[in-house]
Amino acid sequence: xxxxYRFQKWMSSFLVNSVLIVICIIWLIPTLGVFITxxxxxxxILTSGWWTVFPHRESVEVARIVLDRSVNVDGPIQVExxxxxxxxxxxxxxxxxxxxxxxxxxxxxxTIVVTEMRWVGFSHKPLTLKNYQDVLTGKEIRFxxxxxNEIVRKGNDLGNAFINxxxxxxxxxxxxxxxxxxxAFGFAWLNFPGRGLLFTMIVALLVVPLQISLVPILxxxxxxxxxxxxxxxxxxxTGFGLPLATYLLFNYIxxxxxxxxxxxxxxxxxxxxxxxxxxLPLSVPALASFAIFQFLWxxxxxxxxxxxxxxxxxxxxxxxxxIVGEKGQDWHLLTAGAFVSMIMxxxxxxxLQRYFVRGLLAGSIKG
Amino acid sequence: MRSSFTKFxxxxxxxxxxxxxxxxxxxxxxxxxxxxxILWQIFIFLRDSQAPRIVIAAVAIALGVGGVAALYFLSxxxxxxxxxxxxxxxxxxxxxxxxxxxxxxxxAIPVLRTLVLSFKDAIGERWVGLDNYLFxxxxxxxxxxxxxxxxxMIFGTSFSVGFGLLxxxxxxxxxxxxxxxxxxFMPMAISFVGAGVIWKFVYAYRGEGTGIQEIGLLNAIVxxxxxxxxxxxxxxxxxxxxxxxxxxxxxxxxxxxVISSAIKGIPTELLEAARIDGATEIQAFFNVTIPYIxxxxxxxxxxxxxxxxxxxxxxxxxxxxxxxxxxxxxEFYLQRFTYGNTGRASAIAIVLLLAVxxxxxxxxxxxxxERRGF
Numbered sequence: 060x061x062x063x064y065r066f067q068k069w070m071s072s073f074l075v076n077s078v079l080i081v082i083c084i085i086w087l088i089p090t091l092g093v094f095i096t097x098x099x100x101x102x103x104i105l106t107s108g109w110w111t112v113f114p115h116r117e118s119v120e121v122a123r124i125v126l127d128r129s130v131n132v133d134g135p136i137q138v139e140x141x142x143x144x145x146x147x148x149x150x151x152x153x154x155x156x157x158x159x160x161x162x163x164x165x166x167x168x169x170t171i172v173v174t175e176m177r178w179v180g181f182s183h184k185p186l187t188l189k190n191y192q193d194v195l196t197g198k199e200i201r202f203x204x205x206x207x208n209e210i211v212r213k214g215n216d217l218g219n220a221f222i223n224x225x226x227x228x229x230x231x232x233x234x235x236x237x238x239x240x241x242x243a244f245g246f247a248w249l250n251f252p253g254r255g256l257l258f259t260m261i262v263a264l265l266v267v268p269l270q271i272s273l274v275p276i277l278x279x280x281x282x283x284x285x286x287x288x289x290x291x292x293x294x295x296x297t298g299f300g301l302p303l304a305t306y307l308l309f310n311y312i313x314x315x316x317x318x319x320x321x322x323x324x325x326x327x328x329x330x331x332x333x334x335x336x337x338x339l340p341l342s343v344p345a346l347a348s349f350a351i352f353q354f355l356w357x358x359x360x361x362x363x364x365x366x367x368x369x370x371x372x373x374x375x376x377x378x379x380x381x382i383v384g385e386k387g388q389d390w391h392l393l394t395a396g397a398f399v400s401m402i403m404x405x406x407x408x409x410x411l412q413r414y415f416v417r418g419l420l421a422g423s424i425k426g
Numbered sequence: 427m428r429s430s431f432t433k434f435x436x437x438x439x440x441x442x443x444x445x446x447x448x449x450x451x452x453x454x455x456x457x458x459x460x461x462x463x464i465l466w467q468i469f470i471f472l473r474d475s476q477a478p479r480i481v482i483a484a485v486a487i488a489l490g491v492g493g494v495a496a497l498y499f500l501s502x503x504x505x506x507x508x509x510x511x512x513x514x515x516x517x518x519x520x521x522x523x524x525x526x527x528x529x530x531x532x533x534a535i536p537v538l539r540t541l542v543l544s545f546k547d548a549i550g551e552r553w554v555g556l557d558n559y560l561f562x563x564x565x566x567x568x569x570x571x572x573x574x575x576x577x578x579m580i581f582g583t584s585f586s587v588g589f590g591l592l593x594x595x596x597x598x599x600x601x602x603x604x605x606x607x608x609x610x611f612m613p614m615a616i617s618f619v620g621a622g623v624i625w626k627f628v629y630a631y632r633g634e635g636t637g638i639q640e641i642g643l644l645n646a647i648v649x650x651x652x653x654x655x656x657x658x659x660x661x662x663x664x665x666x667x668x669x670x671x672x673x674x675x676x677x678x679x680x681x682x683x684v685i686s687s688a689i690k691g692i693p694t695e696l697l698e699a700a701r702i703d704g705a706t707e708i709q710a711f712f713n714v715t716i717p718y719i720x721x722x723x724x725x726x727x728x729x730x731x732x733x734x735x736x737x738x739x740x741x742x743x744x745x746x747x748x749x750x751x752x753x754x755x756x757e758f759y760l761q762r763f764t765y766g767n768t769g770r771a772s773a774i775a776i777v778l779l780l781a782v783x784x785x786x787x788x789x790x791x792x793x794x795x796e797r798r799g800f
Contacts, residue, residue: 072599072600075596075599075600076600076602078596079593079596079597079600079602079606082589082593082610083606083609083610086609086610086612086613086675086678087609088643089624089625089627089628089643089675090612090613090616090624092624092627092628092643093623093624093627096627104641105632105641106639107639107641108639108640108641108643108646109641110643110646222480222483225483226482226483226486226487229487229491230486230487230490230491233491234490234491234494237491237494237495237498238494238524238525238528239525241498241520241521241522241524241525242521242522242524242525242526244521245518245519245520245521245522246522249517249518249521249522250518251515251518251519251522254518257522257526259790259793260526260529260534261529262789262790262793263786263789263790264529264533264534265786265789266732266782266785266786266789267533267537267779267782267786268735268736268755268775268778268779268782269736270736270755270758270774270775270778271533271536271537271540271775271776271778271779272532272533272536272540273762273775274536274539274540274543274762274768274771274772274775275535275536275539275540275543276532276536289486290465290466293465293490294462294528294532295532297528297532298528298529298531298532298533299532299533301525301528301529301532302529302533305525305529329506330502330517330521331499331502331506334521355615358617359615359616359617359618359619359620360617361617361618361619361738361739361742361743362738362739362755362759365759366763376617376619376620376739379617379619379620379623380619380622380742380743383619383622383623383626383743390627390630390641393623393626393627394623394627396623397620397623397624400617400619400620401615401616401617401620404615404616404617405612405615405616407615408612408614408615409608412608412611415615416611416683416687419680419683419684420683420684420687
């Protein structure tokens, strides 16, 4: 009785785990493919799938036989102990021991390639870091394409784009949080006319699509000469991030214990002191959650950067998208570039996953 | 506050109210405006300097962030110098004013400005009445985008939420829960452009010809099974589904995390009771789990529907909207930035806004229900 129950339990756990493992493998494989490809030579990428870096059986050339001038290639050919013809050799002839004979090129080469199915290991196609060097630099780069031609072109300068992305992201994360924290405190603890109405506006703005703002704000930016500047994009991300930031921080700050603040007021502390000395330190978890959320959002943003920064200060998403557009078949650059763009968010994500999840749960509706 | 007013005559009262309002507006705009001007000056200075980019970036970051903090401090100390009554009246606006001012400039006023522009011509000069809306609702291209967004909303959302629910429920019963969840959740950290590259490689097509090896995973699988390689992203209408798969890959993690935390909130007694009453696991799932997390499912679904409505990056990077894959947000971009038609772009933006109005109303209703104190 207990034995069959235990078996049943083991079975169901086994089933559940199998389903999950299959789903996880499906989820991981696309990224794994790009990761492996980013370390392969440009020519290898185009001539064989990335999965061939794993040990597998593959036909490997073991010898070449050059036929003697006396052999008539139009008649029966005697080779390696069998009799065959040119036409058959062209299709490939299997020897009794498993080796395969294939004619090389046209009739006049008089050459037969002998191949054999062999296990090939990790080492048969060497991996390289050159793709990363090529994609990071803005100088001239050289690589080999599928047909073996050498190609020379200007690099995509992702190194610079990485710094640009940092320059955009750090202030675009900190400034809205700071402004939102002040506002959240004001809404939560201070009384003033219009408080309800103004907060209603914030709630209404939570899900307004960005597209609504792009046309008019771009007009303003053209007038103010802010197009393509870091300042312009900082302000834009601040404006677009503020409703959610204020809303989330308000929810947190308004739930702090009231007695604590009243005690501080009685002790004669001013609003400003209470905010900087009491509210801010207590709100660190909420601030951190939103900071990670906003950091990833800005780092990964493409639309706002495309519209307000464009080509003048390329951020990483913009630079990567332009490799896709210009050089869609240069997989060695694309895959390395994709990984360069992912390093930052993935590091932050795995290091601070707990905060990120908390931020997501608190509310993830964003224009 | 009211008692202080009674001392004054009516004109003085009016003047006092006017002064209060002006004071509040000044306080609200002061910090953002001064910050803006200072940052602008620093910015111009830095742009012209020859320092290495990384130094410029560091200085800009320090001054930008420090400047904002300093200005709050400054405007607060100014307001605290005023008579106590004025301090009381104005101080809240030291705190909330800058946020309100920035949101008004960047989001609230643009709604009206875009609305006005949507009734004007391509360069925003002549009034054209409803012409742009006529385009938005009847043009062949727009109808195609509506169809595609509908596909994204229906299939993208149902698969994301469905997988998210499945994984959340299954992972809840395993010891390796955190590992499974981290793997499914990982794509959330990746940009849509990065995800686009990853999936473009899965769908890669090398064309036909002797000796050509398929390097895309999907075509390799198809050829290994004896099929013909296909240019997946060029076959309408199926290419839409290959793009939607990318969104499912990205959004399932989000759905899973939110649903999973709701499942953890179900009291164990509830499930135990159902099991003791003889319910099978599947019955318990449909009669206990699902009703309990219904509101969470609704929130997740709404969020992903809005996301798929505004979807832009994936289509932009993968196909540029060609071959029957165009979506509303991409058509907005094309109208504004490729064809330079402000009027049509504005009308499309208004269409997007109209589509989320029910959600806005619902958010407001929820908010008022939860916080009667406001």
